[in-house]
Structure formats: structure tokens, C-alpha cells
Amino acid sequence: MEKLYKFLKYTFIILWTVFIVAPFLWAISTSFKDFQSVNSKVTYIPWLDFEPTLEGWRVLVKSPARGGVDIVEPYFNSLFVTCTASLISIVLGTLAAYALSRFTFKAGFVRNNDITFFFISQRIMPPIVLSIPFFIFLSTIGLLDSLIGLVVVYIVLLMPIAVWIMVDFFNRVPKELDETALIDGCNPYQAFYKVVLPNSIPGLIVAGMFCIIFGWIDFFFAFILTFTEVQLLPVKVVALNSSITPWWSLSASALISVAPLIIVAFIVERYLSKGNLSGALK
């Protein structure tokens, strides 16, 4: 029984790993191929099956004037927009979530849960519904096709995630923790940033991770709200495609697009698996 269980477990894990890793291996090998080795016959192994070339990677950093596509600028645009919007969303979202978790609000029939739901409901709408209002809004305030405009829009998209995760997290932090801090002599603000916030690092990490992922991968709004001045990475990667599909540079750009998320995942995984970030009680 024991052995069978182990066998099944490892078989499943191996299959799953192959499923996850195979596309990456395929993309890595393709990124080093040229037109010939992609289109003539099936090739797998560099130097044996095909002669590796760096052309697919070189195109990405060359300026358009020299026949390249230059994804460096969109890359840093994406980094800037994602990080700024995530940071602001986390700060505002955490404050909102703490208030929603600790105080009771009443406005007509609206209660705490309704407010929380209002935040989440922003994500229930299909993005296409929001595209026209956003477009008109940004063009009215003159931020269409600009980084700041994108940051504003992304805050709207990311803050609900931060609020949602953090409300849930704060609800699980016992209110005795805040009360103890008050008794020990903190004022309510100190109680929040000296005691509750350091205790909420796991929640902040999870919320931050989701914000970064959702910000980084967004294509729709980056596509609709920008034209020539500013471009974000997902839009640029899609724009690589032409009548002859450049599989090599598409693969290369896909890999460097995923890279930051993989790094984030490794850092976060280390924190979360330590298990020492669990709640304050017991």
C-alpha cells in the first residue's frame, strides 16, 4: 500500500513537472534557433540537431532603425507601471482593509461587507465594460498614452485585490493584538504600524504578489490606452508577430517576460514556506 502510494505520488509529480517545464524548455531551445531550424524539420538539441544562434535575442535589444524591435523600453515601462501601481494599491488597500476590518461603518443600508463587496465588484465587471469610461476619463484629464495614466488605471484594477486579501487577513488577526498594543501605551496609529503591520507581512506579501502578477500580465488596458508614446511589454510582445512568425524572438521575449514573475515566485515561496509568518495567537 505504502509503496503503491509512493509510486503514484511520484508518477503524478513527474508528469506534472514535465507538463510545467516542457513549454519552457521548448521556448528556450526555440529562442536559439533561426528560420531554417524552425521551419525545415523537427529539431530539439542544440549543436546536434541545429546550430544555435543569438539572433532571436539580439533583435529584442536592437533599435527599430537597425531592424530590431527594442523591447527594453517597454520592459522598463512595464516594470515602472506595475511596481508603482502595486505599491500604491498595497498602501491604500491595506489602510482601507484595516479600517474595514476594525471599525463599523454605516451609511444608509451600506455596511462594512457592502463596502468590501464594492471593491471586489470592480473586478467582477468584464474589462471591456470599463474600457470606454477609462478612455474618456484619461483623455479628459490628458493622461491618455502616458505612464501616469496607466498607473492610475492599474491602481483601480489592483486595489480591489489588495483590499480583498488584506480584509480577510486582518479579520484573522485577533483584535486583542490591537487592544494589547493600546494597553501597552500605543495610540491607534502606532498600534497599527508598530504592531499590526509587522504581523501582517505574510498578507502583504501575498497581496503584493497578486498585484504584481495582475499588473504585469495585463494586456487589454495597456493595448487600449496607449498608442505611440508609451508601450508596455505585453503589447510589444504581441506586436512582434508579423506575416512570418518570428518564433525565435517571440520565445526569447516570452522568457524574459516571465522572468520577473519567476523571481518573485521564488522569493515569496521562501517566505511563505518558512511557516513563521503565521498569526500572532497561540
Place this chain on the structure above:
Amino acid sequence: MAKIELSNISHTYNPNDTNPTYALNPFSMTWENGKRYAILGPSGCGKTTMLNIVSGLVRPSKGNILFDEKDVTDLITEERNIAQVFQFPVIYNTMTVYDNLAFPLRCRNFTNQKIEERVKSVSDTLRLSSFLNSPARKLTADQKQLISLGRGLVREDVAGVLMDEPLTVIDPDLKFRLRRNLKEINEQYKTTLVYVTHDQNEAMTFADNIIVMDQGEIVQVGLPKDLFEKPRTTFVGYFIGSPAMNLFNSEILSDNSIKFNNGTIKIKTDLSKIKDKNVKLGIRSEFIKIATDQKENIVNVKVTRVEDFGNFKLITGKAGDLEIKSKVEREIPISTEELKLHLPAEKCCIYSNEMLVN
């Protein structure tokens, strides 16, 4: 350290309802400086509400709280300089044990030298000295609770230390030692200690004065001996003592005797002023002994059960419809069928309308 006065305090959690239910009914009480108090009562009787009102986490619906004659009702918790320890350990996970203990002093801007001195003294008392530099989250549950306690005790000038069933998570052996520790701390620093518990033994061994509560009402305040021998209401008699006080429905026969089963029990209480003939007789099982040569207050019982508790035997018997419990020394041979029990007149308490007749 302060004298804590609660004057006409009452509290409801739903003040806007037309018929608010009161978690605490109006009462006044004074906690003298440097004394130990235990608040005893079943779950949901308002013990925690009372503590939260004193510490300022809850503002009372009515009434005032005074620390040393100064009205603090409108002061927020941080301005009251009071310590409160909760049922479950609350620690600052991200800090070391030392930082945890130092936190209340740092919040109040004590000098580093003073902080070090106080933390050392408290950690010695609580035997936490060897853990001072470890992260607080790595400690066991009872060590964490010691930290909670320590944070309460670290301020010398604190108005009072309020403890809400602080020893629930701590194992019995350590509990005993800690209670003694708390007593020593109280004697040494003259800190007013208020201790909420539903465990009567804890209350009895810890406090100078016990406050018994039931359903938002303070039913008796007194020394452990009073609560045991002269419970003011049948609730106190029932709640305090193990087993609970024997309580029998009875009728007044004369000014100093009542009916019991088919016989008569003579008592010391003067019943001449009681109008309602129906009363209750209460007597502790500890005071009921097997009759030897007594002539009065003898009850014949049929033994239904004898339980050996190691240090005593508990006899349960029936006299007519009445069930009667008696604690006897375990060396005494007991007939397992019929017994004559003696109810000493001076230990009989009479309750009219559930209140003790004096």
C-alpha cells in the same frame, strides 16, 4: 497603582434598541490600592465587559470610572496606564522576548537604562531570562502567556493589572507556581491585581476579595470564607464549592425551625420577619456529618452512591424525595444502605426568594 472606583456603571451592547439588554446592570464598586481581587462567574456573565470598561476598551453606557478620585471615563486606553492580560497569549510575533517586555516602557518613553532594569527584574520573576534574545514566536504557549503577563507587570506605575483568565493555557503545575508568583509580585510592588476566572479554586487561592457575578449582576463580594459559609444567594451557593451546596425546598414551621422531608430542622436564623412560608435550606456537604450522639437535626437517608475522591468520600443519599450530598473523611466506614446524617444548625442557611436570610 491606584484606587479604582466604578460608580453606577452599567453597559449595554445595543444602546439604540428600544429595549436594550444589559451586559452589566448598574453597580458601584471600589478596588482598593494594592489588593488582589478575583471576579468569578460563569461564561457570559459580564466579567470581561467589566474588565474592558476599566481598561477603556469599552466605554460604559452609563456611569463613571475613577482612578484615585480622577475621572477617567473619557480617557482612551493608552492614557489610562493600565495593564490587561487576555485569556490567550497575545505577543508581538515579530519581536524578541526582550522587545516584547520592553514595548510598554518604550511606548511611554522610559530611558534605556530603566527599561533594561525593569525587563530584567520581571523576566527573573517569570523565569524568562534565558529566552530574552529569542524571537517571541518560537516559545511555547505557556511561555508566551508569561510574556503577556510580563508586559503587564513591567510598568511599576501601572494603575492596575487586569487579567482575563490568564492561566487557562498554562499547565496545572506551573499555574500553581504562577499564582504564588502573582501574589508575591502583588505584595512586593503593591500592584492592584484583578483576576477574572470561572475557576473557583483559582479565585479562592488568589484573591483577598472575591466578586461573584451572574447575568450582569454582582451577587456577592466577600472573602473566600464568607462565600463558602454564607453564600448571599442560592446561585453563589450553587456556583461555589464542589459539589455545589445542598439546596432543599422547605417550609417555615416556627421562628427557628423548618420542615425537612417529614421531620424538623432547627436553625439559628431568626425567621420571624419572613412572610413567604416557602424557603430554601442550603447547607454545604462539608458540614453534613454522619450522626454519632446528636439528638437534633438528624436525617435518615438511603445511600444511593458513594464516590471515593481519594482525599474524601462523597455520599449521595435520598431522604424521601430530597437528594442530599455529604463529604466525609475516607477512613470512616460507611454503611451502604442506611445512614443517619447530622445537619448542624449553625451551618444551615435559609434562602427566601433565593436571597440569604440573616
